[in-house]
Amino acid sequence: MDPNATPIAPAPLRVCTVSDGIDALLRLAGYITLMPPLAAREDLTLAMALDRLRSLEPGHFDRIVIAPDAEKDASPRLVEAIVAEARLNSPDVVVLLPQKSRMAFAAAPGLTVLFGPPFDLNQPPASSPAAEGETITSPAPRGWWRRFLGRQSPEQGAPAVTAPAEPSLPSSLRLIAVQPLCGGAGATSLAVNLAVEIARADRNRRVCLLDLNLQFGNVATYLGLPTNARVVDIYRSIGAIDADSFDMCLTRSPKAPENLQIFPAPNEILPVDGLSSSNLARIIALARSSADVVILDMPHLVADWSEVAFAEADAVLAVSLLDVRSAQNAARLRELINAETLAKAHLLYLLNRVPRKPSALWEEAQQEFEKAAGTGIYQLLPEAGADPSAAANRGLPLAEYAPSNRLRVEIRDLARDMTRSMAMQSAQA
Template sequence: MARILLIDDDLNLLQMVKLMLTRVGHEVDTTSSGEEGLTIAARQRPDMAIIDVMMPGLSGYDVVRKMRQEPRTARIPIIILTARSQPMDKHMALEAGANAFLSKPVTAQELTERVDAVLEAGVDYRVHTGLLTEPASQPVQPGSPDTSPTPEAPAVPSPVPSSPPAETPSDRKPIGVAEAQQRKVTGPLPASLPLITVIGLRGGTGSTTLAVNLAALWAGAGRRVCLADFSAVSGHAQLHLHLTPQQHWGQLLNAGDAPDPRALPRLLTVHQKSGIALLGAPPIPTHSTLSARMVQGVLRELSSTFDQVVVDAPTLDTATRGALLASRAVVVVMTDDPPAVQTTAQFLAGLQSMNIEMGRVRVVLNHVRPAADIPAETIQKALRRPLSAEIPYDTEQTNAIRRGVPLVVSDANRPFSKAVQQLARTIAG
């Protein structure tokens, strides 16, 4: 997991929060002094800092400001933890440069969910109550030049233009309006589009991680790949890729049930390091979603242009149902805890009731913690079907998200990457 620096002058709370974090696999360094915390942060460069506000000497706000001014610590995500819970306190924390704000007392679930959300979002995003994420008003920049290595800052791309854009690293032919018009497909949805839907049945299963890495793997093999994130609550695919799309599928909400093939290519944003073309989610959560017919129309158009389309489906809503019915393969991502086993069994029964051929379904066990709750063999017996893949827990995954480069791209030989490669072969077979 992550290495976290905890700064709080309340020794009892310091130990309690440390226990909460270590129980879920994080490595925690502690100090009760803001000054010492700055020294530790500059020396160790942790993956995150959690800082109390009310401390003798330097306050938590002072520590945050100094970390943002110091090149060696400027890009460390920070959570402010305080007993003060007024709106002004939250405003001051975010203005100082924190990425999130938590009020004491905090439960283990609240803490771990907020920590996971901030680690996944990265330093250039703020995570609010309800785990809603938004870009920071200004990307975090060091206060002065720094010659030592730091995590790569995410680039802010421009929308893919209608005229031919720059070629991707694999020199694939760019996607433009003219090609989309020439290859327009009409009529009923094909029975077998080059479409894969990856769905997690609840937050924290790692379904977005798998969707992004599958897309990157196929793009690296020379295919033209589109990744569609149909989340209605600030999708995470763009966070994994460090993209901030100016265009997104939310601009289709008032377009009826059929997409304009001339407009669709302009909604895509290319991730230059992998070659993935992303159809991103709206940056502001929306209560609306695309109709099943609109989703199928979008997927029809994308499938006429791309060799492979991967859908990141966060939940079973109208948009996801449209994608599931059109998919050549459905990847159901689950974790190794008892609730996940029960939920997955119920979901598989639901897919059968939707008349989705179970031969198209791949169940994947994704280990999101170092230790497994339930062995894979037990899960297979409970589901009465084999697992298509077992993805190992990998500490490097957090760093891959922070860099904005999928792990299958940055290190194809890690066990995680090897497991994703095997999953891709299983899907193809």
């Protein structure tokens, strides 16, 4: 062998993960931290895994990691079918189960069943759960969520993480931006229902809701509004927008208070960069002149013009779920907001779909999420079942469709807190 030859880098480990649900994602995150850092990963949900694995050639993945959702009691037959198909596609199949899970798998070559977290890769493989009263332990250290986010534990020499600051509403709330941290976080549902509740809380306060998703905006759909062709025309000649043309695009929903006006998204897919920073500043100024409170429903991305929204907003409501992608995006958004040009933005994190009785593991993950975000969670929004989707499909706010729904009650209380803050600001002015 030539000693001067450039060593060939090893090929990355080809990994496929299959999971569903918060607990399953946390289990998966705990395991991934123990894997080699160089890995090409494909993530699948339980529902799509079987079809995807059947479409691949044998040996496509080096390892397949499966984390069934214990809270939902996933169908054992579906999980067994996925495990069987996974063994045809990979020589190394790992199933991650919670402690004392009732799922059982027959011993088979290449199949490893681990219980946790925490996980220990030296833990002997198991084909059945622990016996009653017996606990499977592992010496793996805690804090795996923090390590997954790329932070060293204190014993590795990293500086100790201080307790996150308690968030609070700003003194002024004339402009509120609602920013999702991941797809499906429920940001549009929050923006729509928050606008409705603020308008309901004070009928004399004019509220304007702007849908800034230029490609797949759904605010109009959530409120049962017809298509407004003028909006597309406005965006095509956005540089010439004035108060009259802006007012022509504003609509009201018969299912919402009369003091709520909506500037809907275009009914065609437009380029994300079809809106410039100066044009957005103009739209915001026109909205401010026609309403006392302006709420921006932001898209699931950060565009060049997003900086204007963040800089002008009195509060940025970052809506997320409790999973690793949201925690990573929360840290990234915080770094962006803390940039010099955005230093005055007031960032508040809202955690959606909180279970009625969070587990200890869930609460630990919340604490690590807050440390990653650098602040406490301002509002916990409860799991609401099928009502939000059903209400959106019928074009109704939650206040009309399911007034006693737990999520609706929390949004109503949040709106009342905001209107009280607005009233105090008006009195001081």
